[in-house]
Amino acid sequence: MICVFLTIFANIFQTGWTGANERTFIAVKPDGVQRKLVGEIIGRFERKGFSLVALKLLQASEEQLREHYWDLRNKPFYNSLVKYMSSGPIIAMVWQGLDVVKTARKMLGETNPADSMPGTIRGDYCVEVGRNVIHGSDSVESAQREISLWFRQHELVCWEDNSNHWIYE
Numbered sequence: 001m002i003c004v005f006l007t008i009f010a011n012i013f014q015t016g017w018t019g020a021n022e023r024t025f026i027a028v029k030p031d032g033v034q035r036k037l038v039g040e041i042i043g044r045f046e047r048k049g050f051s052l053v054a055l056k057l058l059q060a061s062e063e064q065l066r067e068h069y070w071d072l073r074n075k076p077f078y079n080s081l082v083k084y085m086s087s088g089p090i091i092a093m094v095w096q097g098l099d100v101v102k103t104a105r106k107m108l109g110e111t112n113p114a115d116s117m118p119g120t121i122r123g124d125y126c127v128e129v130g131r132n133v134i135h136g137s138d139s140v141e142s143a144q145r146e147i148s149l150w151f152r153q154h155e156l157v158c159w160e161d162n163s164n165h166w167i168y169e
Contacts, residue, residue, distance in 0.1 A: 019098060020096075020097060020098045020164070020168055021096060022096065022097065022098065022099060022100050022101060022140065022143075023053060023094055023095065023096045023100065023143060023144075023147060024094070024095055024096075024100045024101045024104050024136060024137045024143045024147075025092070025093070025094060025135075025136070025137045025142075025143050025146035025147045025150060026041075026045070026092075026093045026094075026095055026104060026134065026135065026136050026137075027090050027091065027092050027093065027134065027135040027136075027150075028041055028090060028091040028093075028133065028134055029084075029085060029090055029131075029132070029133055029134060029135060030084065030085065030087050030088030030089065030090060031131040031132075031133055032091075032125075032133035032134055033057075033088060033089050033090060033091060034088060035125070035133075037125055037133060038091050041121060041133075041134060042055075042093075044107060044121065045093075045095050045104070045107070048097075048103065048107065049097060049163070049167040050095045050096060050097035050100055050103075050104075051095065051096045051097060051159070051161045052093065052094075052095060052096075053094040053095065053096045053156050053157055053158070054092075054093060054094040054147075054151050054155050054156050054157060055091065055092070055093045055094075056091070056092050056150075056151075056155070057089050057090075057091055058089065058090060058092060059086070059088070059089050059090075060085060060086055060090055061086065062082050062083070062086045064149070064150075065081075065082045065085045065086055066082055067149060068146065068149055068150075069081060069082060069085075077130075080130075081130075084130065092150045092151070094147050094151060094156060097167075098168065101136075101137055101138075101139060101140050101143050104136045104137075105136055105138060106120070107120060107121060107136075108120060108121050108122055108134055108136045109121055109122035109123045109126075110122065111129060111132060112129045112132075113125075113126030113127055113128065113129065113132055114129075121133060121134055122134070
């Protein structure tokens with residue numbers, strides 16, 4: 001019941017999720033799906049203590065990807081990125097937890113895998129920037145935009161994780 005109230009409140013006042021209720025959008029790109037890294041990636045987020053709120057396997061359309069990557073439209077790699085991302089299935093996810101946007105970005109590593117530290121997803125599994133396995137929202141605002149682009153409100157499952165009292169003070 002509290003979760004429903006918070007969702008309605010966030011939607012009415014456009015405040016989004018904050019604190020332990022902050023949400024981010026994560027997508028395993030076609031190379032990550034083809035290389036069967038989905039379970040490993042989900043496991044890393046679960047072991048960190050974040051809660052999975054939504055997940056789906058889909059073949060993204062070029063139109064949806066052009067909207068998703070709109071802020072990169074003037075970059076020379078934009079068209080090839082859209083084409084690549086629509087070349088195979090992706091796993092779209094929403095994760096929830098304290099500072100999940102910032103923490104997830106650290107877990108992903110740098111966009112260029114050569115700059116990523118071992119222990120990060122890209123540092124452990126990627127070689128080239130054009131096949132860097134995973135996308136993660138870069139701010140709370142972009143997370144809200146990306147979540148609404150990929151998921152309808154009724155697809156976001158609000159549930160209480162019983163391990164929260166072992167994760168949060």
